[in-house]
Amino acid sequence: MLRKLFKFHGGVKPQTNKTESTTQPIAQVPLPDRLVIPLHQAVGGHPRPLVAPGDKVFKGQRIGGADGSLSSAVHASTSGIVHDVVPALMPHTSGLTTLSVIIEPDGEDRWGELDKVNYRRTPPDELRDFLRDAGVVGLGGAVFPSYAKLKPGKEGRLKTLVINGAECEPFITCDDLLMRERAADMLKGIVAMRHMLQAEEVLIGIEDNKPEAVAAVQAAIAASGQSGIEAVAIPTRYPAGGAKQLIRVLTGIEVPHGRRSTDFGVQCFNVGTAYSIYEALELGRPLISRVVTVAGNVDRPRNYEVLIGTPMDHVVRQSGARPDSDRYIMGGPMMGVRLPAFGVPVVKATNCILVGSPALFPPPPPEMPCIRCGECAKACPADLAPFEMYWFSRSKNFGKAQEYHLFDCIECGCCSFVCPSHIPLVDYFRFSKSEIWARERDKEASDAARDRFEFKNFRQEREKQEKAEKLAAKAAATREKVAAEGQAGTTSAAAETPDVAAKPAAPSAEDTKRALIAAAMEKARQQKAQVAPKNTEQLSTETQADIAAIEARRAAAATPPTPDA
């Protein structure tokens, strides 16, 4: 029986360009000279470094600890020596740097100790902690920590677990190849996730332009004897692989922006994530490598198993980049991220390195004014009116843009794709969104500042009053005392003494002040030199790393005492 499928509004059909990179199996990439592993790879938190330069690390050893409630750990992807822990260029359009661990491989590629876990006997909370420390994040591109998503809704169970094998972006075939070659293992990961979520049924959505993958997954399901798991071929239409769109296609449910899909009884994971969950739970291997498609302006497009941290140009070299290549794009041509340099590392979010050239991705013709033709609205899979959002984003009328549901935009690029005026619509939306966020931050900051300012004024007022009261009381006391002593004489001097003592900072003469300052500075310097750390035994590696970092900072700061250096 054929499953009833649903449609999502809009969508486009760009040229898929997928066949070339699927002709050959997944290959290994030789170890590079140097791995650059950014500590911040997933949304939420900046994992703290757990290693210091000079440390020896094993493959799979944790080098970045999860920090905060939505963070996920980072691991060494091969064995070797930590060369440095410094900010390095991120694979991100901004060209910003982030704290990264640079490892020089020793070539042995030796695993450290690996913990396996029996997921059927482990309580769910522990299992989630285990996955957090194994660094498993969504490999579809959003890199959301998987453990946070592996919580069933309020009812404690889930209706449908959707596995995303749609892979709708042109050029990318890493999920396709993964399903073809590792369907059985991936299925084990799916079964584990199903167990954690207590899901009734599992639907694996695969676009119908990947018949081999559908067949492989179906064969694996049949071989495993599992019931309630189904591989469903869905019509090929970009962006069918968007989580919300895929859920819509398979179940008919539309998850609104800002709501959790588990509230609707659905959860969605990428096939690559399923595979890495299998590796983590059954083999004890943390997420240290992933399948990456190299495509575009290369001689031999192909999929590779790449260690996280491998410089991209090293990977691309295996496929032979053509000489006119001018940029790398992380991801596909519709949503991919323009990268600031060739040498940025492969991270967990890297599903594809798309090599671009002016011929392959020519610059768009000049931007014309919007003629409100509505093509973008027809193509929008979120049922938005992009031309209205554009109109108000362009004039920086952000409130109005938000009224047209700017934040429901998933930045899929369909609108820009179809626009006859060649307007970079998505760029305008990104601009508007980040402006709005910035304004919200500013607003929060200024509200906080206002509160603090008002509190300070209040406090000063209160202190002044208390002081006045105290002084009055003291004066009264002195007067009484003087009156009690009964004798006139040195009274006025006594009354003034406490007042002077209360203000030691008040400058009496310039010289004394300077002398005081000099003395204080000297003392401060001595104190600093004397500080010796205590209680340094028996600490966790994390704390030790923290202390080392602080010491290093201290030492660096102590050597040049010139302030403006």
Place this chain on the structure above:
Amino acid sequence: MINSPFVRKPASVQQVMLQVLLALVPGIAAYVWFFGAGILVQIALASAAALAGEAAMLAIRGKPKALFLGDLSAIVTAWLIALTFPPIVPWWLTVTATLLAIVVVKQLYGGLGQNPFNPAMAAFCLMIVAYPALMSQWPAAGQLDFSSQLQLIFGGARQVDAITGATPLDALRTALRAATNPDSQLHGLRASQLMDGPAYGMLGGKGGEWVALGFLLGGLWLLQRRIITWHIPGAFCLALAASAGLLWAIRPEGFASPVFHLASGGAMLGAFFILTDPVSGATTLRGKLLFAAGAGVLTFVIRAFGAYPDGVAFATLLMNLCVPLIDMNTQAPVFGHKKD
């Protein structure tokens, strides 16, 4: 720097406009066949004026000329002006109207894509208010040869009343009004009797009905090419026919049939080429229906009860006024916020 998406569909404003122009050709051919080649002169005049006006404004505003002249939108406006004006208006009228349309109604608002009013229709309304006589003289089909048309367009003195009359639409309305007047010799005649003359043709006026058919053909081709959607022409024709049909059913002696309304005047041109202008029209699906239906009803009301011979231009302008409000209040629910 270019960000994603890095691929694009090969589409351009120029292509859209070019297809609109092509779609106008069947109607123009019928026009030439029945009413003579004078219309081609008018089209040429209007196009030249439009390009000149646009080029001048672009130069003043420091915008790239080749790019914006090449988008052909000025030519579309020019053709619509020529096609809605009587074919024998003097040349200066066409030129002034086109310049007003391009310079004031389009470029002062920022040019392509930003004008809230349809430039061609605004020009038409301006001219019919300013020169009601000139704008109401239409030759009957086959009445004037090319040289006398040229003379009328470029010549000085005009004694056109003797040779030309109103459109069938206008004539019928005048006749219908006269029919209610006891002093008139037409008193008591029914619409069907009044329409018995040869000028009325089979449906909507001799010749005029064929031109309308030509525009219908071109419009259907645009529909098939997905340049326009069915909503606007559909709702407009339906609303015009329904409102005309209602009164026709109640008082057949006082009103023309819905078919006559559809086939005469600017109804077809309006339905497929004027109201479908995306810039000044509504954009949401429900909004398009509302916008076009409003235009249909207004067209009929102005034709039947108003002071001007055809209602399409005023109806378009009036509905253009409502577009921001219509669009604002007919936004479709977005993904995840639908009630189903």
Place this chain on the structure above:
Amino acid sequence: MLTALLVMTAVALVLGALLGYASLKFKVEGDPLVEKIDAILPQTQCGQCGFPGCRPYATAIASGEADINQCPPGGEEGIRKLADLLGREFKSLSEEHGVEKPKSVAVIDENTCIGCTLCIQACPVDAIVGAAKQLHTVVAGECTGCELCVAPCPVDCIAMEPIVDTLDTWKWRYPVIQIKQAA
């Protein structure tokens, strides 16, 4: 003539009574304008406007004592918003009150700091922590960049450092309009 006077007087009396009643019935207190102005001001509390803090400046604007272009941290955008709110013409920042600078935070060089607490007293938002003769440090998240702590420091150990973009604060830029002269 007398009728006219009588009529007008009667009308005026009736309407006057009506108005008097209404003004008692619908009395409103407070001035919401100051709140609105204060909400636009950046709350740096720097005093560059010549008033001791943002709220006093807001009050001064509302009462017409101060102009809208005296707030350098709010910048042009702030002036524009104020002009919008108050229905006035935009005017550029008045130079005597300072210039618009990139947002920055105060950083105390902890090697030089002698713990004099002068900066703590100067800080309008209590963003500096420390005690007498102890090192002070600036809580960067609370610092508004007002620079009020820089001058009082006896050893010049406080510097203003512009805020560096991080992934959380990085912004997409306005798309460049690529209309080139198509030759």
Place this chain on the structure above:
Amino acid sequence: MSSYLFVILGAVLVNNVVLVRILGLCPFMGVSKKLDAAMGMGAATTFVLTLGCGTSYLIDHYVLIPAGVEYLRTLAFIVIIAAIVQVTELVIQKTSPVMYQVLGIYLPLITTNCAVLGVPLLNVSLRHDLVESLLFGFGSSVGFSLALVLFAGIRERLDGADVPAPFKGTAIAMITGGLMSLAFMGFAGLDKYR
């Protein structure tokens, strides 16, 4: 009955007080930048104008004419309108401070809105009876509100338009008002049809 309909129709569309009679341009230009403000202004004006038409009719008919002081008409009407506006202002300030802020100076200026004085005076010259006066007042103010709201809708959109610098703001708004006026000429003759 149908004559009442024609009074309203005529006042709203055919002889629209702003777009055809060109009265009340000050709030038409001033309070049309934002849709909310335009709607508030429309409502306030509708209230004032309808009430003003009724009251002024009564005063005119039962005080001024019997007393033989018709020459005080303009004066008396202004006083009445001013009072109604004041009351309206107080009520709005109390019930909707936001709207009060939004309308700003234009709220007291309803008093000097020539449409508000013009319509009662037109009532007199058109010899409307009480019901007709009320309907005419209501129709005119609905016409005013309609024009104002439509205009505000367009102006909100024009905010984002790339209007050449010399025409930004009021200039292009004036042109738009002119084109709206042109569009409303299409209704000409509708009230003459019998």
